[in-house]
Amino acid sequence: MKLEHQKNIQMLNTLRIPSVANAYVNCRSLLEIRQAIAWACDHDKKVYVLGGGSNVIPLQHIQGLVLQPKLKGIEVFVHNNDEVLVKAGAGENWHSIVCYCVERGYHGVENLALIPGDMGAAPIQNIGAYGAELKDVFWQLEALNIQTQQLEVFDFADCDFGYRDSVFKNAKRDQYIITSVTLKLSTKAKPNLSYPALASHLRERGIDNVDAKDILNAVIHIRRSKLPDPRLVPNAGSFFKNPVVSVQQYQTLLASFPDIPAYEVSLTQKKLAAAWLIEQTGWKGKPLDKVLVHKDHALVLTNPSCEIADKVLGLADAIARDVRAKFDISLELEPRLIGEL
Template identity: 50%
Template sequence: MIQILENVDLQRYNTMAVPSVARFFCRATSVSELREALAWSQTQHTAQYVLGGGSNTLLDAEVNGLVIRPEISGWEVVGEDKDVVYVCAGAGVVWHTFVMECIENGYFGLENLALIPGHVGAAPIQNIGAYGVELKDVFHTLQAVNCESGELIELSKLQCEFGYRDSVFKGRYKNKQVITSVTFSLSKAPRVSVQYPALIEELAKSNVLTPTPRQVAEAVIRVRRRKLPAPETIPNAGSFFKNPVVCEDFALRLKAEYPQMPQYDAANKRKKLAAGWLIEQCGWKGRKAFGVKVHDKQALVITNPNRVDVGNILELAASIAADVKLKFDVSLEREPKLLSE
């Protein structure tokens, strides 16, 4: 039986270390406990919020409802064929730990996604991606509980409607389904993806010409540690803005005016711009404002060293976005979402 706690401090449950208090809070270590928590919120006529690793979430000072923390643990092989192994992981499994354990067991495909903070259950919502690989590339199915009925459903890759840092859980299923487990389609053969420039450069430094999956993961970890602060020492939510995607004609005009601007091919003959570069050109890298700071090694990261309120963070983000819009006529979209959203 679940334990409903009252007036719980959530600061340690979000990597931005925003001070926040939940009116009600509980942990769900199984599907049955999750159903129980959802039913409790319905009988009490209170709002419900799901908070996983808290690495891509901004919390309000007060959360007036039930905050549910899915802590369904463990992973197992649920099937395989000649080339592929299907690995199912609980929503509460720490993402990076899972990635490294898969590599250790000879299940490949997750290497480029090493050291991304958070839990497995949040990965499909964001369609997490890094260094040329996205979650959808290794995704097979997931299971989720319907918030109203408690029904356990299974969704395929197509049904998840994955896009750039996007999925059906940010749209039609937002606040309607809670992910309980994710099954991945991983390769038995050590196939690696090293097309991303920063990764190629890092491997070249070590004179690695034909990297193993473990060497790719280790290179990713080194790059991330150099560029991104560890949340446990400098509170942050990772990349604070999405890389904007613009039409090809507009991208060409920008390139003519700013020849050094990084641009990457995107779907439907569009171009992806580097949000960090745009922010840096506006002079925000390493700057402090509203008690918050833009990281001095990566302008895409907003840090919260003083552990201030979320309002301060949003003010800084709005100022950055306004400057980028003024200089480049490009709109930045915030990546971490408010729990209340």
């Protein structure tokens, strides 16, 4: 285990926020993770897990131990005649896993192409895009209990998946380090074209017999046309969750804002488009303290000048205040904070 002190992690987060961790370790094995946890316990340090850095806001000074679990490896198991189980280490890149599966004719993850980050973070966030979510293909995961240092298995029911949510963001928050994730995929094509923009893109190109590669390529094209590349423009992707409201609240909003877009979640709930709400408050393309809302996508906050977390959070707070004042809706951050405010 190679422990580093006063580690600059600016290049380890896609917002390029300047941040220094009191201690940092890149763990490439379960043994190294256990050694790192033991060190943190001996030195009374809180453990902060950092994956690919694409969905985090690191504070300027992090007093605890920042641990990156970079466990690698992919295994494939036959589940039954039409299904396979694909197990990957937490440190595998998510998009690379998607491409790996599609190339081998394993179906189910193609709608989730080009989502930045590592495999271990995918179930925490229950990542989702273009009509699909991680939970749709999830089988199980293994995670190390930080307190007991025992490896535990979490099945679907254990994870309590929700919209951009899981048990690891709630009841089990900061208690586990995910070491591997297993997906259940189909060997038969089951194209998911429920997302209108995706179906429209394929239709416009005259693609009728859609397969996983078609969807993969379409999703990559759409994402690249709408979202800035974090390697070129520092950002963390979608900065706010799309708020879910009651049907009653939606009807009240509809009376005042007839054009408000909404998507059915259940018989009693509607999901609103956070980007639309932000646009209505005039923030699209606008800066604050050198942090700005992207000109093409109001849900993306960019940090071209590499400002500190306080300034990024300042813009987020100003946007949330204006949305609350106009619509009486509270926006929730999607990226998580690393460090103590």
